Amino acid sequence: MQTEPGDAGAAYLHGANSTEQARLLRRTAANSAAFLLPHLQPGWELLDCGCGVGSITCDFANVIAPGRAVGLDMQGAQIERARRLAVERGARNVKFDIGSVYDLSYADGRFDAVFTNTLFQHLKEPERALAEIRRVLKPGGVVAVADDDHSTVLWEPRTPALTEALRLIARVIAHTGGDVYRARHHRRLLLEAGFVRVSATGTLGTGGVWGSPEETRLFAAWFADQLRAPAGRELMIGQGWTDADSLEAIIGDVLAWGERPDAFFAVLGVAATG
Numbered sequence: 001m002q003t004e005p006g007d008a009g010a011a012y013l014h015g016a017n018s019t020e021q022a023r024l025l026r027r028t029a030a031n032s033a034a035f036l037l038p039h040l041q042p043g044w045e046l047l048d049c050g051c052g053v054g055s056i057t058c059d060f061a062n063v064i065a066p067g068r069a070v071g072l073d074m075q076g077a078q079i080e081r082a083r084r085l086a087v088e089r090g091a092r093n094v095k096f097d098i099g100s101v102y103d104l105s106y107a108d109g110r111f112d113a114v115f116t117n118t119l120f121q122h123l124k125e126p127e128r129a130l131a132e133i134r135r136v137l138k139p140g141g142v143v144a145v146a147d148d149d150h151s152t153v154l155w156e157p158r159t160p161a162l163t164e165a166l167r168l169i170a171r172v173i174a175h176t177g178g179d180v181y182r183a184r185h186h187r188r189l190l191l192e193a194g195f196v197r198v199s200a201t202g203t204l205g206t207g208g209v210w211g212s213p214e215e216t217r218l219f220a221a222w223f224a225d226q227l228r229a230p231a232g233r234e235l236m237i238g239q240g241w242t243d244a245d246s247l248e249a250i251i252g253d254v255l256a257w258g259e260r261p262d263a264f265f266a267v268l269g270v271a272a273t274g
């Protein structure tokens with residue numbers, strides 16, 4: 001888990017290592033934000049909260065040009081990668097800022113659209129984040145909040161190790177105030193935050209579908225890195241949810257799963273707009 005000073009206790013399990021960045025770089029506006037694209041207009045200013053490596057943000061910048069996309073993330077390493085990605089793509093109408101969704105440094109009513117993808121499942125105070133998002137959104141602007149919901153995970157072969165690994169990650173996220181089953185509540189959360197014309201849809205793509213050898217290998221390497229990350233490891237062992245030997249065995253099995261020619265992993269997301 002990585003936290004930044006002054007972030008009001010925000011904790012984020014996944015960090016910003018190379019497998020996490022590779023995992024996020026697969027995401028595009030087409031595969032992770034198709035529900036929002038029909039609402040966007042050229043010339044708009046859009047904020048992407050918890051933008052990670054900025055691959056979706058850069059796609060938004062193309063759609064709303066000559067407007068501007070702003071990506072915000074609390075981890076400096078992700079913002080650095082996002083800025084490099086914008087240069088690699090020649091995207092000039094995109095900007096990336098370090099900051100917290102709980103304390104946005106933007107004026108009231110500045111943005112035409114605010115988007116977040118797989119951020120809310122990690123937040124301890126989603127209502128507080130939505131209040132900030134609403135503050136910086138123009139009256140009549142569009143909000144879109146998307147996450148995957150872990151109850152929809154499909155994976156084969158359903159090995160005991162992968163099952164246990166998923167259970168451990170869900171417990172760590174819950175311990176830091178998040179909820180891997182929050183996505184199903186997004187429509188209600190938006191209504192309670194005062195948004196109107198709120199609707200929700202199912203998505204495939206936020207957590208992703210992993211079904212080729214390259215994909216399942218990357219997924220397994222990412223998962224192994226997550227289980228090895230010191231803060232999460234310390235928590236899992238410290239809480240007695242597992243022990244060092246069992247964790248090593250789980251990691252070995254997860255990596256072996258990723259090499260199997262029949263391995264498959266997918267998770268359904270929920271996106272609410274208002």
Ligand SMILES: C[S@@+](CC[C@H](N)C(=O)[O-])C[C@H]1O[C@@H](n2cnc3c(N)ncnc32)[C@H](O)[C@@H]1O
Nearest residue numbers: 010012024050051052073074075100101117118
């Ligand atoms: C799973 S990643 C998703 C990144 C991106 N939205 C995407 O779909 O590719 C979640 C991101 O949210 C960021 N994050 C977590 N808590 C945050 C907070 N309180 N404020 C801003 N960013 C946060 C993390 O640093 C991480 O990069």
